[in-house]
Amino acid sequence: MAIHIGRGIASIEYPTGMNQNGDPSQAWIKVKPDGRIDVFSGTSDIGNGAKTIQTQIVADTIGVPYDWVTFDNSNTDSSPVCTGTFASRATFVAGKAVLKAAQRVRERILEVAGLEMEISPEDLEIADGDVLAKGAPTKKLSVGDVAAAATWGHGELITGTGAQLNPYAAISDPTTGEVDGVPHAAISYAACAAEVEVNDETGEVRVTKLTQAYDVGKAINPALVEGQIEGGAIMGLGLGVLEDSYPYYPSAEHRGDDFGSYYNPSSADLPELHNIIIENPSADGPYGAKGIGEMSNNAQPAAIATAVHDAVGVWVTELPITPERVLRALDARAAGSGPRREGKHVIFDEELSINAVGSGKTWTAGP
Amino acid sequence: MNIVVNGTNRAVESPPLTPLLHVLREELDVLSPKAGCENGGCGACTVLLDGAPRRSCLTAVGSIGGAAVTTVEGLGTPEDMSAVQRAFVHYCAAQCGFCTPGMILAATAYLERGGSTEVAAISEALAGHVCRCTGYLKIVDAVAAARDGDFDLSTTAESPHTTVLG
Numbered sequence: 001m002a003i004h005i006g007r008g009i010a011s012i013e014y015p016t017g018m019n020q021n022g023d024p025s026q027a028w029i030k031v032k033p034d035g036r037i038d039v040f041s042g043t044s045d046i047g048n049g050a051k052t053i054q055t056q057i058v059a060d061t062i063g064v065p066y067d068w069v070t071f072d073n074s075n076t077d078s079s080p081v082c083t084g085t086f087a088s089r090a091t092f093v094a095g096k097a098v099l100k101a102a103q104r105v106r107e108r109i110l111e112v113a114g115l116e117m118e119i120s121p122e123d124l125e126i127a128d129g130d131v132l133a134k135g136a137p138t139k140k141l142s143v144g145d146v147a148a149a150a151t152w153g154h155g156e157l158i159t160g161t162g163a164q165l166n167p168y169a170a171i172s173d174p175t176t177g178e179v180d181g182v183p184h185a186a187i188s189y190a191a192c193a194a195e196v197e198v199n200d201e202t203g204e205v206r207v208t209k210l211t212q213a214y215d216v217g218k219a220i221n222p223a224l225v226e227g228q229i230e231g232g233a234i235m236g237l238g239l240g241v242l243e244d245s246y247p248y249y250p251s252a253e254h255r256g257d258d259f260g261s262y263y264n265p266s267s268a269d270l271p272e273l274h275n276i277i278i279e280n281p282s283a284d285g286p287y288g289a290k291g292i293g294e295m296s297n298n299a300q301p302a303a304i305a306t307a308v309h310d311a312v313g314v315w316v317t318e319l320p321i322t323p324e325r326v327l328r329a330l331d332a333r334a335a336g337s338g339p340r341r342e343g344k345h346v347i348f349d350e351e352l353s354i355n356a357v358g359s360g361k362t363w364t365a366g367p
Numbered sequence: 368m369n370i371v372v373n374g375t376n377r378a379v380e381s382p383p384l385t386p387l388l389h390v391l392r393e394e395l396d397v398l399s400p401k402a403g404c405e406n407g408g409c410g411a412c413t414v415l416l417d418g419a420p421r422r423s424c425l426t427a428v429g430s431i432g433g434a435a436v437t438t439v440e441g442l443g444t445p446e447d448m449s450a451v452q453r454a455f456v457h458y459c460a461a462q463c464g465f466c467t468p469g470m471i472l473a474a475t476a477y478l479e480r481g482g483s484t485e486v487a488a489i490s491e492a493l494a495g496h497v498c499r500c501t502g503y504l505k506i507v508d509a510v511a512a513a514r515d516g517d518f519d520l521s522t523t524a525e526s527p528h529t530t531v532l533g
Binding site for chain 1: 404406407408409459461462463464486489490491493494495496497498499500501502503504505506507523524526528529530531532533
């Protein structure tokens, strides 16, 4: 028995948002008479931090403190349309919608402040909740006073809407495949280097280190970006070496039938993690941001597979890389069939699909 | 029967074999213990019984006797959080939040019984609590630092695991 150490690397490029299918997000912002800001958006926050990040975007764009802004996504009926939190789009697409709405609110605040201060709006700016004359910051009026003047003096509601939609890029030339427009709004890039220990007697693979670099355009909230990178690392580790609902798919044999027989990673599987955040700004995203969500768990399984090859010289071409698969690959090599590359051989068969198996029917492995 | 939840004596109508989890959530409206797997595997339903972590989904309410039940509502309030709660905020150690109450209770009990702040020991101690969002690292970092207790909650802890390239 020996423990073999191996290292591997894999990379991914990932288009942010739905691109070719159109995925609008809309936002509406209103300013209350005391200057506090209400944002209405349909973006659900599933733990990715959409509320925090969109609140930051609104506060920074208007020029008011973060805690002046209330982000209300509680009701998708009264909120404007947002197609949702998927496709890594919550910051990139929905964040751009709130950015545009906030820009309009800022313009309206400056217009009303201009009337109150008798200064042209172009000569005013907003910082930390105050409207200031450029170059003469002692001349100032708080955003709360501006909003009160709009409400009680001018009979106005300071409000703004914003929407973001990446237009559909039709194929304009069927021979060359040339498209009419921009096929992708932004491409993110990432790479993962994995270090593993492989036990050649038990076949066990232990991931000891993941070093990952993500191009996120702009890390609007670095702690939340780290959360996505680290969460993705452990999801990718699970996909790489642990998680399998149907170990002999399409057969349901040895299918786990309760929570305890599904191996999701625990804190005991936590490897050493190194995160590298690369800020390579996008042209379209808010403050140059791109999506990070979904690409964060793609590169690890491939990096782990190459690390296993580096460690013990066999390619395991099915995921997860279980002890059984490692031992079978080692046996095949010992039997003289050389490094084995299986390739894909499962052809979709409706009768044998996961849906059919999951419906409670039982199947035996076919020929 | 009566049980003591977060220092308050509460009357319980449910039959004695009802899981404590369901008594807390459905009868007493204590919602921080989460119904995850409901077979003892995920840790989301964890409560403290006289300070020791227990899976409330597997604990019949009639079996706890006079043991004091503590949930995160009993550890602190948003204005006056416990050291572990403050550490979780400062280290940004929650994403969706489903595992967080169980994690905080398990970590509280672990530190109170003198657990080591070595990363490997914390990882082992919390291994019965599944988190699918965070990748565990920020949770482990928060628990390792929690004994310090005194965090500036207007800032987020700088991660020693990250490099930013412009």
